[in-house]
Amino acid sequence: MRFLELTVTIVIAAPCAAIFCRYDSTQLAFFSRLLPSRRSPPASSRQRAIANACPIRYCLAVAPQPHNKRDLNNDIDISLKTPYGLILMRSPTPSASRITASPTNFFKLACRTLPLLAVMLAAPVHAAPQGKVDCIAPAQPGGGWDFTCRSVARALQELSLIxxxxxxxNVPGASGGVAFSHVQAKRSSDDDLIVAASTATTTQLALGNYPNGNADQVRWVATLGADYGVIAVAADSPYHSLPELLDDLKADAGSVTFSGGDVAGGFDHIKVLMAARKAGIKSIRDIKYLAFDSGSVAISQLLGGHIDAFTGDLSEAKSFVDSGDLRILAVFAEDRLPGELGDMPTAREQGIDVVAPNWRGFYTPAGASEASYTWWKQTLNDLYASPQWKQIMTQNGLLPFHKSGDELNRFVDQQITDIREIGGELGMIR
Structure with missing residues (x-):
């Protein structure tokens, strides 16, 4: 038997969906006469009765097409296409003669299913938060993660994107490890939470420094730029170039003490070790590194005369450079940075071929809803594309670097693999 397919489009306040009701050509002859026209309201009393029987307002478009897949004479298949996938409903039909006698039976059956479908569709595809949301900065105020949360919060509100x-x-400790564990233990399915992350986060995961932590326990949402690593000294330091500092390390690997807002073995520490290896220093394990809860604290220790050099990110150091308190010895970028940042020399141009970008972005709990994750991803994509965010990037030394969703998850997996290889060579894997 030849079958026809009828497409019925349900229009509600939420996104539209499409219901496909499959039945034979005899049934179609009855239903085509009963269905209200898209261009005009129901005309007959029977049409009005059917329309009133449905609990939600609908608009119908009849589009018969050949359908030869299988005999549906004994079943009525209703398949609902939604953003969450295909929902198939099947219910035994009365005999063809009974349908002929009472063709509204089919439509009554379909209408009974609509309240449930309406509830399922009423939730928007991109579930925006209903109230105040939290951004966890896994460090003390003043560091890179704190900057990420506060600058994004301010921009989202100014642009009415939230x-x-x-x-x-602020949830400091263990270079993001305390915050990571907190999310797993207390907020593993919280839709109203994002957490600032960076290359420091992936470094700790790669080296096994988060107890029982792995990248699959969160979902990586989006990056909003890259913050390139720097080595800086106090304005009155005797060092005026990266080779001068590295020459002292060659003579005595313990002669220079570095500070950073990352734990030992973190990305701030690894950047120094990578530069030392490129300079031909063999005893890199003897290089002194002191970890603090944030970059601002590490810089304060440097300016207090307790430390010789700072290793961190440009966003952490820029305000101190602008005030004249810090001098940048090297930026770990491919080329000189644009605009007013172009006065800072790169490590590469000084003969040390090390590039160390630190991306800035966010993750959400792995148990948060798909709709929430999609909303955060799209909202952060919109923020990144805005002129306001481009201005914030320029003002704080962030360079263009944007990945989101699956692309970011693949990038993070690869970065963790690469850092793990370096850490293995240095004996840092736990």
């Missing part, structure tokens, strides 16, 4: 306020919660 329905309510976003507050920053």
């Amino acid at each position: 329905p309510a306020a976003m507050q920053t919660l």
Whole structure:
């Protein structure tokens, strides 16, 4: 038997969906006369009765097409296409003669299913937060993660991309490990939470420094730029170039002490070790590195005369450079940075071929809903594309670097693999 397919489009306040009702040509002859026209309201009393029987307003478009897949004479298949996938409903039909006698039976059956479908569709595809949301900065105020949370919160509110306020919660400790564990233990399915992340996060995961932590326990949402690593000294330091500092390390690997807002073995530490290896220093394990809870604290220790050099990111150091307190010895970028940042020399141009970008972005709990994850991803994509965010990037030394969703997850997996290889060579894997 030849079958026809009828497409019925349900229009509700939420996104539209399409229901496909499959039945034979005899049934179609009855239903085509009963269905209200898209261009005009129901005309007959029977049409009005059917329309009133449905609990949601609908608009119908009849599009018969050949359908030869299988005999549906004993079943009515209703398949609902939604953003969450295909929902198939099947219910035994009365005999053809009974349908002929009472063709509204089929439509009554379909209408009974619509309340459930309407509820399922009423939730928007991109579930925006309903109230205040939290952004966890896994460090003390003043560091790179704190900058990421606070600058993004301010920009989202100014651009009206978020329905309510976003507050920053500082959860310092273990270079993001305390915050990572907190999310797993307390907020593993929280839709109203994002957490600032960076290359420091992936470094700790790669080296096994988060107890029982792995990248699959969170979902990586989006990056909003890259913050290139630097080595800086106090304005009155005797060092005026990276080779001068590295020459002292060659003579005595313990003669220079570095500070950073990352734990020993973290990316701030690894950047120094990578530069030392490129300079031909063999005893890199003897290089002194002191870890602090944030980059600002590490710089304060440097300016207090307790440390010889700072290793971190440009966003952490820029305000101190602008005030004249710090001098940048090297930026770990491919080329000189644009604009006013172009006065800072790269490590590469000084003969040390090390490039160390530190991306800035966010992750969400792995148990958060798909709709919430999609909303955060799209919202952060929109923020990155805005002129306001481009201005924030320029003002704070962030360079273009944007990945989101699956692309970012693949990037993070590869970065973790690469760092793990370096850490293995240095004996840092736990």
